[in-house]
Amino acid sequence: MDEGQDGLSEIEVEARPPPPPRRRRLPDWITGNLLLLPTSVWFLFLLVIPTLLVVAYSLGQRGVITPVRFSWGHLNFSNYNLALNPLFLPIFTRSIAYALVSTIACVLLGFPLAYWIARFGGRFRNVYLVLVIIPFLTSYLIRMYAWQFILQRNGLLNSVLGAIGLGNDHTFLNTHFAVILGLTYGFLPFMILPLYASIERMDKSLVEASYDLGHGKTSTLFRVIIPTVSPGLIAGILLVFIPAVGDFVTPELLGGVKTQMFGNTVYDQFGSGNNWPLGSAMSVLLMMLILLGVFVYLWRVGEEAL
Amino acid sequence: MSTKSALRPRYLKLHAALVFAFLFAPIVVLVVFSFNKAKSGTSWSGFSTRWYSSLAHNHDALQAFRNTLKVAFIATLFATVIGTLAAFALTRFRFRGRSAYSTLIFISLVMPEIVMGISLTAFFRRFAHVDLSIRTVIAAHITFCIAFVVVVVKARLTAFDNRLVEAAADLGATPFQAFLRVVLPLAAPGIFAGAMLAFTISLDDVVITSFTAGPGSTTLPLYIFGQLRFGVSPSINALSTIVLLSSLVLLAIGGYFSVRAARRGAGAIDATALG
Numbered sequence: 156m157d158e159g160q161d162g163l164s165e166i167e168v169e170a171r172p173p174p175p176p177r178r179r180r181l182p183d184w185i186t187g188n189l190l191l192l193p194t195s196v197w198f199l200f201l202l203v204i205p206t207l208l209v210v211a212y213s214l215g216q217r218g219v220i221t222p223v224r225f226s227w228g229h230l231n232f233s234n235y236n237l238a239l240n241p242l243f244l245p246i247f248t249r250s251i252a253y254a255l256v257s258t259i260a261c262v263l264l265g266f267p268l269a270y271w272i273a274r275f276g277g278r279f280r281n282v283y284l285v286l287v288i289i290p291f292l293t294s295y296l297i298r299m300y301a302w303q304f305i306l307q308r309n310g311l312l313n314s315v316l317g318a319i320g321l322g323n324d325h326t327f328l329n330t331h332f333a334v335i336l337g338l339t340y341g342f343l344p345f346m347i348l349p350l351y352a353s354i355e356r357m358d359k360s361l362v363e364a365s366y367d368l369g370h371g372k373t374s375t376l377f378r379v380i381i382p383t384v385s386p387g388l389i390a391g392i393l394l395v396f397i398p399a400v401g402d403f404v405t406p407e408l409l410g411g412v413k414t415q416m417f418g419n420t421v422y423d424q425f426g427s428g429n430n431w432p433l434g435s436a437m438s439v440l441l442m443m444l445i446l447l448g449v450f451v452y453l454w455r456v457g458e459e460a461l
Numbered sequence: 462m463s464t465k466s467a468l469r470p471r472y473l474k475l476h477a478a479l480v481f482a483f484l485f486a487p488i489v490v491l492v493v494f495s496f497n498k499a500k501s502g503t504s505w506s507g508f509s510t511r512w513y514s515s516l517a518h519n520h521d522a523l524q525a526f527r528n529t530l531k532v533a534f535i536a537t538l539f540a541t542v543i544g545t546l547a548a549f550a551l552t553r554f555r556f557r558g559r560s561a562y563s564t565l566i567f568i569s570l571v572m573p574e575i576v577m578g579i580s581l582t583a584f585f586r587r588f589a590h591v592d593l594s595i596r597t598v599i600a601a602h603i604t605f606c607i608a609f610v611v612v613v614v615k616a617r618l619t620a621f622d623n624r625l626v627e628a629a630a631d632l633g634a635t636p637f638q639a640f641l642r643v644v645l646p647l648a649a650p651g652i653f654a655g656a657m658l659a660f661t662i663s664l665d666d667v668v669i670t671s672f673t674a675g676p677g678s679t680t681l682p683l684y685i686f687g688q689l690r691f692g693v694s695p696s697i698n699a700l701s702t703i704v705l706l707s708s709l710v711l712l713a714i715g716g717y718f719s720v721r722a723a724r725r726g727a728g729a730i731d732a733t734a735l736g
Contacts, residue, residue, distance in 0.1 A: 180636055183554040183555050183556050184554075184556035184557065186550070186554050187550040187551075187554035187555075187556040187559070188550070188556065188558070189550075190546040190547065190549055190550035190554070191546070191547050191550045191551075191562055193542075193543040193546060193547075194543055194544070194546070194547040194562070194566075194607060194611075195562075197543060197603065197604065197607065198565055198566075198569065198604075198607075200584075201581065201584070201600060201601070201603075201604040202565070202568075202569050202572075202577075202580075202604060203565075204584060204588065205577075205580035205581050205583060205584035205588075206572075206576075206580050208580060208583045208584055208587070208588055209576070209579060209580045209583060212583060221587070222587070223587070264480050264483070265480075267472075267473050267476045267477070268473075268476060268477050268480045268481075270473065271470070271473035271474060271476070271477045272477070274470075275470045275473065275474070283477075283481075285716075286481055286484070286485075287484070288712070289709065289712065290484050290485070290488070292661050292708055292711075292712055293488070293705055293708050293709075294664070294665045294682065294701075294704055294705070294708065295665055295667075296665065296667050296682050296685060296686060297491070297685070297701040297704055297705060298487060298488065300491070300685070300689060300693075300697065300701060301487035301488060301490060301491040301701075302487055303689070303693060304487075304490065304491060304494070304693050304698070305487060305490060307693060309501070310693075311490060311494075314504060340483070340484075340487070343480075343483075343484065344484075393571075397571050397573070398573070398574075400573070401573025401574065401575050401576065402573075403574065403575050403667075403668050404667055404668070404686075408689065417573075417575070418573070418574075418575045418668070421575050421576075421579060422575060422668075425579050425582065425672070431579075431583070434579060435579070435583075438573075438575070438576045438579060438580075441573060441575075441576060442572065442573075442576055445571055445572075445573065446568075446571075449567065449568075449571055
């Protein structure tokens with residue numbers, strides 16, 4: 156039924172009275188594939204082949220003349236061993252930990268805000284939404300730079316703390332705190348917007364019903380509200396976690412050697428470190444982690460969410 | 462009902478105020494200190510616009526600004542056309558392989574910038590053997606913009622009432638006429654929103670651009686990023702303020718036109734229905 160040769164969609168089939176004779180139309184599968192032709196060609200060359208290239212590089216060896224040397228015949232997994240050895244594994248776990256903590260912080264900051272806008276925003280609801288969208292659409296780099304400006308040693312935060320007698324020589328940059336703060340700040344709008352969309356659609360009589368049936372506040376929150384808005388919550392979690400775990404700008408501007416993440420390490424391997432196969436192997440591992448998250452999402456929320 | 466609510470509005474309101482303060486305080490600080498007279502430090506030493514006038518003579522920054530606009534305009538144009546066609550195919554036609562395309566678009570959306578950056582640099586330098594230039598930057602930007610256009614346009618087309626097309630056909634419109642006079646005007650706000658999103662994302666990109674830019678194709682974010690290696694400076698504050706203001710202006714223009722396009726779309730439907 157999906158590719159009816161007569162080109163009739165389901166709605167047309169249901170229409171009464173029978174539709175008048177119409178001009179010949181190309182079958183759906185021809186039109187559809189024609190419209191998708193530019194996308195297919197573009198993605199084949201600039202997404203699929205480049206990604207396969209990285210997978211191939213991850214199985215190669217560091218070369219002297221060219222960045223990668225292949226020894227065909229046997230697959231070489233040494234780059235994966237190296238990427239997961241005690242030298243680099245902490246970077247892996249640190250990136251995941253930073254992204255997780257930031258995601259949780261975004262839920263804690265974003266959920267009550269989204270709930271308040273959706274339920275109590277009143278006639279200013281759209282104004283509040285624009286206030287969330289503005290940071291969403293302003294430069295991520297510049298927003299991180301603003302934090303660098305505030306958190307640096309002779310920055311605003313130290314001046315303020317000094318002025319109120321708390322000392323003006325604190326170290327904020329290059330700490331776990333700075334990077335997690337930056338990631339949370341950077342991706343918070345990505346959490347609020349899908350959450351808002353879900354909460355706004357929620358039937359508020361569900362909350363009433365829950366109270367009438369004797370549920371308390373906490374019970375209503377966890378057993379009625381959160382399950383109902385879970386598609387938005389899961390979308391928000393993925394929209395924060397995925398870019399956060401692979402982020403490069405935040406650890407670069409607010410972090411240092413101690414707070415290196417995936418992004419910086421891969422960047423270095425393609426730059427000063429000059430080890431493309433290792434950088435590729437790390438990228439493949441990162442992609443696998445993210446695809447795992449996506450599959451969990453599809454399994455929970457369903458394919459129509461695509 | 463408010464007293465019964467699981468989340469009390471009074472605390473929620475306080476929380477909302479604090480989160481909004483958190484979201485905007487750093488931006489405000491940056492803008493304020495771009496007018497600071499002092500060359501370094503964060504103590505206020507008087508109002509000055511000297512950092513803005515110094516930018517006017519900064520050829521590197523001006524060239525980077527021109528490059529940024531060129532890349533964003535061309536990439537948005539291509540990505541909007543390619544992405545809109547794909548969104549039409551995925552929403553208005555049923556055929557085998559649709560979900561494979563959706564998956565591909567989804568993967569490009571979730572692929573970390575760093576991975577797309579290295580894969581494109583590997584592709585351009587080692588596979589296609591082209592020199593990195595502004596063209597490779599544009600090609601890279603088109604690649605990551607397509608998915609955003611598809612997602613936004615698809616959302617608009619999914620909410621679309623197919624009976625309007627039926628009505629047009631019943632009134633004697635050919636499929637092409639129905640597309641031009643009914644579907645396109647209704648989809649226009651979505652296409653416009655998709656283009657705006659692609660434009661802002663292209664304006665902002667650092668990571669993928671840094672892997673695909675060659676000599677002379679530095680963009681503004683790349684320029685700012687490079688300058689930050691030498692530490693914080695007031696002229697970067699000024700440059701950042703200009704970038705922030707431009708995206709606000711862009712947002713306002715976008716909002717204005719999408720409201721207008723939505724009205725015009727509705728108008729076109731009225732005309733079709735009447736004619």
